[in-house]
Amino acid sequence: MKSLMKWLILAVISSLIAGCSMSSTGEESTDKHSENGMNHDMSGMDGMDGHMDHDNPLPLKDSNGFNELAVSPLLEKNTAGDVDYTLTAQKGNQLLLEGQTTETYGYNGDFLGPVLKLRQGETVRIKTVNALDEDTTFHWHGLDVPGDVDGGPHNPLKPGEERIIEFNVTQEAATLWFHPHPHGKTSEQVYKGLAGLLYIEDEHSDSLNLPSDYGINDFPVLLQDRAFTKTGELNYEAAYNSDGTLGDRLLVNGTLDPKLSVPQGKVRLRLVNGSNARNYTVALSSGDSFQQIATDGGLLNEPVAMDTLKLTPAERAEIIIDFDGLQDVENLSLVDDQGTILLPFAVNDGQTSSEIPAKLNSFEVTGEERNLPVTKRLELFGMMDMVTINGKKFDMNRIDMTQKVGETEVWELTNKPDPMGGMIHPFHIHGTQFKVISVNGKEPDDNLKGWKDTVALEPGDRVKIAISFKNKGVYMYHCHILEHEDNGMMGQIEVN
Ligand code: C2O
Ligand code: CU
Ligand code: CU
Numbered sequence: 001m002k003s004l005m006k007w008l009i010l011a012v013i014s015s016l017i018a019g020c021s022m023s024s025t026g027e028e029s030t031d032k033h034s035e036n037g038m039n040h041d042m043s044g045m046d047g048m049d050g051h052m053d054h055d056n057p058l059p060l061k062d063s064n065g066f067n068e069l070a071v072s073p074l075l076e077k078n079t080a081g082d083v084d085y086t087l088t089a090q091k092g093n094q095l096l097l098e099g100q101t102t103e104t105y106g107y108n109g110d111f112l113g114p115v116l117k118l119r120q121g122e123t124v125r126i127k128t129v130n131a132l133d134e135d136t137t138f139h140w141h142g143l144d145v146p147g148d149v150d151g152g153p154h155n156p157l158k159p160g161e162e163r164i165i166e167f168n169v170t171q172e173a174a175t176l177w178f179h180p181h182p183h184g185k186t187s188e189q190v191y192k193g194l195a196g197l198l199y200i201e202d203e204h205s206d207s208l209n210l211p212s213d214y215g216i217n218d219f220p221v222l223l224q225d226r227a228f229t230k231t232g233e234l235n236y237e238a239a240y241n242s243d244g245t246l247g248d249r250l251l252v253n254g255t256l257d258p259k260l261s262v263p264q265g266k267v268r269l270r271l272v273n274g275s276n277a278r279n280y281t282v283a284l285s286s287g288d289s290f291q292q293i294a295t296d297g298g299l300l301n302e303p304v305a306m307d308t309l310k311l312t313p314a315e316r317a318e319i320i321i322d323f324d325g326l327q328d329v330e331n332l333s334l335v336d337d338q339g340t341i342l343l344p345f346a347v348n349d350g351q352t353s354s355e356i357p358a359k360l361n362s363f364e365v366t367g368e369e370r371n372l373p374v375t376k377r378l379e380l381f382g383m384m385d386m387v388t389i390n391g392k393k394f395d396m397n398r399i400d401m402t403q404k405v406g407e408t409e410v411w412e413l414t415n416k417p418d419p420m421g422g423m424i425h426p427f428h429i430h431g432t433q434f435k436v437i438s439v440n441g442k443e444p445d446d447n448l449k450g451w452k453d454t455v456a457l458e459p460g461d462r463v464k465i466a467i468s469f470k471n472k473g474v475y476m477y478h479c480h481i482l483e484h485e486d487n488g489m490m491g492q493i494e495v496n
Contacts, residue, residue: 057246057277057278058227058246058247058248059248059338059340060225060247060248060249060250060278060336060338060340060342061248061249061250061340062340062341063250063252063256063257063258063259063333063341063342063343063344064257065257065258065259065333065341065344065346066257066259067255067256067257067258067259068255068258068259068260068261069219069221069252069253069255069258069259069260069343070253070254070255070258071214071215071219071220071253072112072113072114072115072196072197072220072253072254073114073115074114074115074117074214075087075108075114075115075116075117082125082164083125083126083127083164084124084125084126085116085124085125085126085127086108086126086127086129087107087108087113087116087126087127087128087129087138087178087196088107088108088128088129088130088131089105089106089107089128089129089130089131089132089136089138089180089194090105090106090107090108090109090131090132091103091104091105091131091132091133092104092105092106092109092110092111092193093110094110094111094193094254096228096232096251096254096256097228097232097256100231100232101232102228102232102233102234103192103233103234104192104193104234105132105189105192105193105194106193106194107178107194107196110193111193111254112193112194112195112196112222112253112254113178113194113195113196113197114196115196115197115198115199115214115220116178116196116197116198116199117198117199117200117201118169118198118199118200118201119169119200119201119202120169120170120171120172120173120200120201120202120203121168121169121170121202122168122169123166123167123168123169124166124167124169125164125165125166126138126164126165126166127162127163127164128151128157128162128163128164128165129157129161129162130157130158130159130160130161130162131159131160132159133159134159134182134185135156135157135158135159135182135185136156136157136180136182136185136189136194137151137152137153137155137156137157137180137181137182138151138157138165138178138180139151139152139178139179139180139181139430140176140178140198141176141177141178141179141198141314141428141430141453142174142176142177142198142296142297142316142433142453143167143169143171143176143198143431144170144171144431144432144433144469144470144471145167145431145471146167146431146471146472146473147430147431147471147472147473147474147475147494147495148473149165149166149167150430150431150473150475151178151180151181152181152430152474152475152476152492153181153182153183153396153476154396154474156182156183169200170470171200171297171298171433172200172202172204172205172297172298172299172361172451173199173200173201173202173204173205173298173299174199174200174294174296174297174298174433174451175197175198175199175220175270175272175294175296175316175318176197176198176199176200176296176297176316177195177196177197177198177222177272177274177314177316178195178196178197178198179194179195179196179274180194181476183396184486185486186482186485186486187236187245187276187482187483187485187486188236190274190276190482191226191234191236191239191245191276191482192234192236193234193254195222195224195274197220197222197270197272199270204361205299208299208357208360209354209355209357210268210293210320210354210356211266211267211268211320211352211354212268213352216263216352217262217263217265217266217267217268217352217354218267218268218270219260219267219268219269219270220253220270220272221252221253221269221270221271221272221343222252222253222254222272222274223250223252223271223272223273223274223275223278223280223311223342224250224251224252224254224274224275225246225247225248225249225250225251225275225278226239226247226249226250226251227239227245227246227247227248227249228247228249240483241277241483242384242385242483242487243277243383243384243423243481243483243484244276244277244278244313244481244482244483244484245276245277245482245483246276246277246278247278250340250342252342252343258343258344259343259344259345259346260343260344260345260346261345261346261347261348262321262323262345262346262347262348262350263323263347263348263349263350263351263352264323264324264327264347264348264349264350264351264352265322265323265324265351265352265353265354266320266321266322266323266324266352266353266354266355266356267320267321267322267323267352268293268318268319268320269318269319269320269321270294270316270318271309271311271316271317271318271319272316273311273312273313273314273315273316274313274314275313276313276481276482276483277313277481277482277483278313279310279311279312279313279424279456280310280311280336280342281308281309281310281311281336281337282308282309282310282311282334282335282336282342283307283308283309283334283335283336283337284321284326284332284333284334284335285329285331285332285333285334285335285341286326286329286332287307288326289305289306289307290305290306290309290319290320290321290322291303291304291305291306291319291320291356292304292306292309292317292318292319292447293318293319293320293356293360294316294317294318294450295316295317295447295448295450295451295452296314296315296316296433296450296451296452296453296454297433297450297451297452297453298361298363298433298450298451299318299360299361299363299450300360300361300363300446300447300449300450301359301360301361301362301363301449301450302358302359302360303320303356303358303360304446304447306319306447308337309447310456312424312426312454312456312480313426313454313480313481313482314426314428314453314454314480315426315454315456317447320356323345323347326345326347327347329347331344332344332345332347333345361450363435363449363450363451365435365436365437365449365466369408369410369435369437369466370437370466372408372409372410372466373410374410374411374412374464375409375410375411376401376403376409376410376411376412377390377411377412377414378390378411378412378413378414378427378477378491379391379414379416380413380414380415380416380425380427380457380479380489381415381416381418382418382489383418383420383422383423384487385487385488387479387484387487387488387489388488388489389477389478389479389489389490389491390491392491393487393488393489394478394488394489394490394491394492396492398492399474399492399493399494400491400492400493401491401492401493401494402493402494402495402496403468403469403493403494403495404495404496405469405470405471405472405495405496406468406469406470407468408466408467408468409466409467409468410437410464410465410466410467411434411464411465411467412462412463412464413427413455413457413461413462413463413464413465414457414461414462414463415457415458415459415460415461416460417459417460421459422459422460423459424456424457424458424459425456425457425479425481425484425489426454426455426456426457426479426480426481427454427455427456427457427463427477427478427479427480428453428454428477428478428479428480429453429467429475429476429477429493430453430475430476430477431469431471431473431475431495432453432467432468432469432470432475433451433452433453434451434452434453434455434465434466434467435451435452435465435466435467436448436449436452436455436463436464436465437464437465437466438463438464439461439462439463440461440462440463441462452465454480469495471495472495472496473494473495474492474493474494474495475492475493475494475495476490476491476492477490477491477492477493478490478491
């Protein structure tokens with residue numbers, strides 16, 4: 001009944017404002033929806049639930065743990081030639097479902113991308129190549145870089161084109177990622193498999209002796225939900241939801257039904273929510289706590305003990321799980337808040353030993369930053385294709401705000417609820433990392449006291465951030481529900 005009311009209210013609003021975006025999913029894809037067991041049937045009211053009910057998104061299936069988690073290759077640095085790395089966006093095929101091949105996109109391979117490991121202080125030259133038959137861009141999410149190499153919608157590569165970009169790595173150790181950002185097509189290209197992780201290391205992080213043996217006690221954990229058609233394809237159009245495309249199957253690093261074999265001792269997981277729209281609240285099935293050691297853009301000052309951790313799209317968290325003493329726990333796994341098994345663990349006889357230092361970083365919101373007046377206000381509003389920032393939709397030819405390079409300003413972000421309650425918007429800013437000063441006038445949670453490039457706003461939330469840009473250029477800021485971004489919940493700031 002509640003959802004019927006919601007639908008009626010929404011139907012009125014949507015016919016008044018913009019017309020229903022769902023027409024773009026097309027009647028012809030309706031049958032695909034039901035094949036997936038996803039009831040998005042356009043002819044009935046029930047079908048609207050998938051679009052409307054933000055509290056009960058499409059449930060995920062448990063991982064049965066049949067497949068060992070894929071650990072993406074590290075991208076090798078060229079020792080000869082004029083570029084350090086080459087990244088090619090290309091089409092591919094992947095065996096994901098038993099006996100079926102899935103058409104995918106990938107970087108330097110069939111599906112997803114390699115891990116690009118960079119060091120603070122180095123200058124890198126990367127050749128980016130578009131081997132797709134549509135435009136794409138290479139966006140470095142979380143990286144402090146000049147606007148002209150940030151890979152936003154202004155820098156498309158046409159099919160067959162390549163571009164060499166060069167930048168200095170100035171920021172501290174962090175887990176970042178890269179993905180495409182072509183105008184209006186980000187969500188579909190990410191959905192098909194364009195995403196990779198970007199690690200930054202520095203001397204300080206080396207000195208901490210954190211678990212850092214890649215694939216042994218330090219694992220990437222890229223979380224993405226997908227819907228498969230009966231024939232095993234990733235059909236974006238068929239799965240499309242203007243409020244954020246969801247799937248009922250979880251892929252971790254591109255592995256369906258993954259499990260992770262781990263040694264006894266402290267293991268570092270670099271959690272990345274690379275989903276178009278799904279939020280994950282993760283926990284250990286045993287109820288044991290774990291330590292969060294890093295946010296989106298760097299290490300926390302000290303490990304924060306957590307029982308559950310929520311990650312909205314694009315957010316990252318590095319966590320340490322101590323598997324010592326967990327080897328006898330039955331069905332130990334990473335679960336979500338519905339109890340769904342995301343990633344089962346198999347604790348083996350291997351041993352890994354590292355101690356996590358009590359002091360990890362020296363991040364600080366200064367008194368000066370705290371006392372700065374608010375100079376920019378951004379109001380996030382809406383749902384489906386009726387999403388706006390300060391009442392406006394994205395316009396590539398409009399610069400919404402300007403800021404001086406190197407100057408810290410305080411922005412106030414608000415998520416204005418709508419008559420139906422509203423929804424979480426994960427707000428992201430390109431080209432820099434920022435500090436959360438307060439959430440609804442209060443000190444942020446301990447695990448928000450670190451560098452962030454994406455911050456989740458619940459309906460009604462008011463978040464103050466201190467932000468400065470080290471480089472010049474035009475940068476996007478947007479909701480990282482990728483369908484909201486593509487539907488225009490994005491603006492641009494020029495830093496000069
Ligand atoms: Cu992940 Cu516009 O960014
Ligand atoms: Cu970004
Ligand atoms: Cu949004």
